[in-house]
Amino acid sequence: EIVLTQSPGTLSLSPGERATLSCRASQSVSSSYLAWYQQKPGQAPRLLIYGASSRATGIPDRFSGSGSGTDFTLTISRLEPEDFAVYYCQQYGSSLYSFGQGTKLEIK
Amino acid sequence: QITLKESGPTLVKPTQTLTLTCTFSGFSLSTSGVGVGWIRQPPGKALEWLALIYWDDDKRYSPSLKSRLTITKDTSKNQVVLTMTSMDPVDTATYYCARRCQSVTTAYFDYWGQGTLVTVSS
Numbered sequence: 001e002i003v004l005t006q007s008p009g010t011l012s013l014s015p016g017e018r019a020t021l022s023c024r025a026s027q028s029v030s031s032s033y034l035a036w037y038q039q040k041p042g043q044a045p046r047l048l049i050y051g052a053s054s055r056a057t058g059i060p061d062r063f064s065g066s067g068s069g070t071d072f073t074l075t076i077s078r079l080e081p082e083d084f085a086v087y088y089c090q091q092y093g094s095s096l097y098s099f100g101q102g103t104k105l106e107i108k
Numbered sequence: 109q110i111t112l113k114e115s116g117p118t119l120v121k122p123t124q125t126l127t128l129t130c131t132f133s134g135f136s137l138s139t140s141g142v143g144v145g146w147i148r149q150p151p152g153k154a155l156e157w158l159a160l161i162y163w164d165d166d167k168r169y170s171p172s173l174k175s176r177l178t179i180t181k182d183t184s185k186n187q188v189v190l191t192m193t194s195m196d197p198v199d200t201a202t203y204y205c206a207r208r209c210q211s212v213t214t215a216y217f218d219y220w221g222q223g224t225l226v227t228v229s230s
Contacts, residue, residue, distance in 0.1 A: 092215035
């Protein structure tokens with residue numbers, strides 16, 4: 001079973017700054033099977049990135065994903081007020097799914 | 109338009125069995141590649157994948173909960189049912205159902221239900 005570890009646990013930044021979120025896997029994950037979600041309080045998660053680097057429909061281009069193997073990154077180039085939320089990575093491997101523990105992006 | 113909605117009890121007692129239903133529209137669970145999964149989230153905690161059923165009735169379960177979970181589908185009713193036995197207060201969580209993307213070359217959840225909060229308490 002692949003375990004995903006996200007860092008940092010909490011990231012405090014200001015609007016307009018760049019955010020870099022990390023997701024590390026306990027074993028290699030195919031890039032095709034790595035996704036990122038955004039979750040705001042009281043809401044269901046929303047798909048942001050799939051296939052490690054492809055933006056989902058309607059996702060602004062300030063969101064980008066990269067990485068391969070065991071290290072993946074979600075970057076938000078210029079933070080907007082609506083971007084402050086919790087972000088999760090998710091992988092599929094050996095017929096099983098798993099999520100990371102999340103990174104909370106908060107306003108500094 | 110694709111929608112999913114979870115339904116079931118909001119309160120269950122310890123040791124009871126939980127049965128949740130996901131009713132969906134806008135897609136068919138008989139279409140190749142499609143799946144419907146269940147994910148839960150305890151209050152203030154992270155998402156946890158529980159189970160998934162595919163269009164061909166293949167079923168996958170979280171290894172840590174496999175012995176307690178059963179997932180089934182009724183394609184004619186556009187429903188997926190999850191049962192979880194031996195409920196405990198630690199199972200208190202919001203339970204989401206979500207559609208697995210149709211592609212067989214990637215795997216993510218593209219549409220989610222609103223979630224249903226299940227509290228386990230005597």
